Amino acid sequence: MRVGGHTSCVALSTDGGVPRLLLDAGTGIRRVPALLDGGPFRGTIVLTHLHWDHVQGLPFFPAGDRDDAEVALLLPAQGDALEVLARGMGPPHFPITPDGLRGSWTFGGIEPGDHEIEGFHVTAAEVPHKGGRTFGYRVEHAGASLAYLPDHGPKGCGEGPDGLGARHPAALTLAGDVDVLVHGAQFTLAEQAMAADFGHATVDYAVALATEAGARRLVLFHHAPGRTDDQVEAIAATLSDAPMPVTVAAELLSLDL
């Protein structure tokens, strides 16, 4: 009721404008039209990977499914982007393929490295996860920075100094001295074995990574869908001795950087 149940989507805008860059297209994308003053979405959607919870909002995004929408969709490069997306969004799974959405849509791959997207400097890096190529992103603009690592299984790269998972170069680069690190927080330390099995991290790892990278604020994101608001907030309360402020991500939480 407070945190919300939609899946991953983060909207970024500059100078008080409407959002032009979206990170992931989970069902949280249904909240984006309210930020667009009744207008269409004109911008870029960058996906971390293609798991359902990161793409299933795509066909249910009214601001992107209208004649005056202009959308560029980028996913971690892997063959023909539209064809790969259409394996999950297309008959018999869904009545139309992504190119059946109204407006002007383009579909492409993004490679690791530095990119200029919608006026933002975007750094893409491949991170360990399970079941498909997965990127994390760092977004910078006018001296402000945000790192986005929703699905990140660091144990795929080793145990790390404390058994929580490797602080591998990609994660440290993306999160290095960042203003805000938005990190997956689906699993607690007690659920560590399941986290590793599912290719995710624990909240304790998120704090350890934020600490080592020098992140100035940690936002716990991608909550376990079965948890209550109180349970999510109780997890955050156990992190009160973290060296940076820890915030529980909730739908429509707005951060001014």
Ligand SMILES: [Zn+2]
């Ligand atoms: Zn995933």
Ligand SMILES: [Zn+2]
């Ligand atoms: Zn996910």
